[in-house]
Amino acid sequence: MTSTNGHSQTLETDQPGAAQRHGGKVMRFHLKIWRQANPQSAGRMVDYEIDNVPTAASFLEMLDILNERLVARGEDPIEHDSDCREGICGTCSLTINGIPHGGQRGSATCQLHMRTFRDGDTIYVEPWRARPFPVIKDLVIDRAAFDRIIQAGGFITARTGSAPEANALPVPKVAADLAMDAAACIGCGACVAACKNSSAMLFTAAKIAHLNYLPQGQAEKDTRVLNMVRQMDKEGFGGCTNQYECSAVCPKEIDAAFIAKMNREYALASLKDITTGLGSAVD
Amino acid sequence: MNPILAFYRSSIGRKWVVAITGLVLFGFVIGHMLGNLQMFWGPDQINSYAVHLRDLGPLLWIVRIVLLTCFVLHIQCTIALARANRAARPEKYAYYATKQASKASRTMIVSGLIVLSFVLFHLMHFTFGWIDARNANLHEAAQDPLLGPGRHDVYRMVIAGFNHWPVSFFYLLGIGLLCWHLSHGFASVFQTLGLRNHRVEGFLRWTSGGLAALVFLGYCAIPLAVMTGILTDTNHPFGTPEQHPDAGHGAKTAAAVAR
Numbered sequence: 001m002t003s004t005n006g007h008s009q010t011l012e013t014d015q016p017g018a019a020q021r022h023g024g025k026v027m028r029f030h031l032k033i034w035r036q037a038n039p040q041s042a043g044r045m046v047d048y049e050i051d052n053v054p055t056a057a058s059f060l061e062m063l064d065i066l067n068e069r070l071v072a073r074g075e076d077p078i079e080h081d082s083d084c085r086e087g088i089c090g091t092c093s094l095t096i097n098g099i100p101h102g103g104q105r106g107s108a109t110c111q112l113h114m115r116t117f118r119d120g121d122t123i124y125v126e127p128w129r130a131r132p133f134p135v136i137k138d139l140v141i142d143r144a145a146f147d148r149i150i151q152a153g154g155f156i157t158a159r160t161g162s163a164p165e166a167n168a169l170p171v172p173k174v175a176a177d178l179a180m181d182a183a184a185c186i187g188c189g190a191c192v193a194a195c196k197n198s199s200a201m202l203f204t205a206a207k208i209a210h211l212n213y214l215p216q217g218q219a220e221k222d223t224r225v226l227n228m229v230r231q232m233d234k235e236g237f238g239g240c241t242n243q244y245e246c247s248a249v250c251p252k253e254i255d256a257a258f259i260a261k262m263n264r265e266y267a268l269a270s271l272k273d274i275t276t277g278l279g280s281a282v283d
Numbered sequence: 284m285n286p287i288l289a290f291y292r293s294s295i296g297r298k299w300v301v302a303i304t305g306l307v308l309f310g311f312v313i314g315h316m317l318g319n320l321q322m323f324w325g326p327d328q329i330n331s332y333a334v335h336l337r338d339l340g341p342l343l344w345i346v347r348i349v350l351l352t353c354f355v356l357h358i359q360c361t362i363a364l365a366r367a368n369r370a371a372r373p374e375k376y377a378y379y380a381t382k383q384a385s386k387a388s389r390t391m392i393v394s395g396l397i398v399l400s401f402v403l404f405h406l407m408h409f410t411f412g413w414i415d416a417r418n419a420n421l422h423e424a425a426q427d428p429l430l431g432p433g434r435h436d437v438y439r440m441v442i443a444g445f446n447h448w449p450v451s452f453f454y455l456l457g458i459g460l461l462c463w464h465l466s467h468g469f470a471s472v473f474q475t476l477g478l479r480n481h482r483v484e485g486f487l488r489w490t491s492g493g494l495a496a497l498v499f500l501g502y503c504a505i506p507l508a509v510m511t512g513i514l515t516d517t518n519h520p521f522g523t524p525e526q527h528p529d530a531g532h533g534a535k536t537a538a539a540v541a542r
Contacts, residue, residue: 129375238294242475
């Protein structure tokens, strides 16, 4: 099954033998999925049995199949986030058997396929767990805390109008490569979900590093790290205890060495703030 | 907000405090171990070392105050961080799993608190002499009776202390947990201070484990040697008996004093 259109496929697989007609095998799973009606109500894990799942289905397509059947039975479908389904947007966010994005190296939930599970497996599906990421419904969480960290300093201040000549500002190759590695972060929040402290340090460090490596980011280097770290703390994320679970589950394999860079730059910026004062820009 | 206070109250600022105080305490752990190992060279070596330390006078008090400050800050900051970390995840996962976090890294608060109780016991045992008052105040035989008792006999105090197997067992446990704590803590210092990258990552991991193992062996050697009879009042592997002919005699005198 190579179609990118989950819905037309899932409707077919509902008919007995549909998957076999496509030449694939089918699987059966016991699912335990977090259901929560709204942010205020208490949620709980609910059991679902699902069969006739094509081995070629992705995890999200499997949920689509389940939802089609729930709707057919007159039940509320399971709410979950997804968008591009090709691992580049950072929208999907499921903790599968305790590991954000399911534990397949360098991939998001949407790139995880049911063939990586065994037939008859019990699979736990939960939302990201962190106080700054409140559940909106079922598996959908509010990641606006990340937006506020970006608003605190994840930008450069530049004159609007005609773009400057690109070659006028030399960027060393090493700096460009490192900045690009950091900029690969898609802001999905798996780092927070994987961390036992719900720490957002990998995300914040990547967003700081990708601008601080580049010449365009130098003017606001110190205020950026101070403001973004302070916003991160204000949102209620925990601290890093150097286990690097974040990096291990990151679909973009962002390196935890960026956190070391942030730690260093934060201390240096604080020292400058103490000795010379970075001005009222930092509060 | 005052920028110093802002740094101290931030998550990264507290981590810096934990890392720097941890490094100072680690330095003490190494120095203390090297000092202790002089036990194997016999009473003269360790007892004169103890006299040298006491003779440092005000310098010794500065070291003590720095160590105590580091100890208090290290604990205060880690507890503040741990509380914030717990608060960041009010709803736990129904299915708990990790990909790579070491057991040591996941039990730092527990190992740290047990090490704290061990350190308090250790101070009461050998420094304040509250646990075993009879053996805490031993002195070597006087060179000259007019000058009062001889040097504080650290050597026999340690031998007597470790001759109780429950005490030795608690020491082995305490040291084991301290090294478990160090195996994660030492490498973490470099990440927190911003000194870790690809090139040193593997080196730091191995150094951290290796140093923890060395510290474990260095500290455990003494209680194990006492319990197995390698170290006794009169027997020590590296010392030459001629240098301190009063070792056996001193024991009798001190026992008489204690009575």
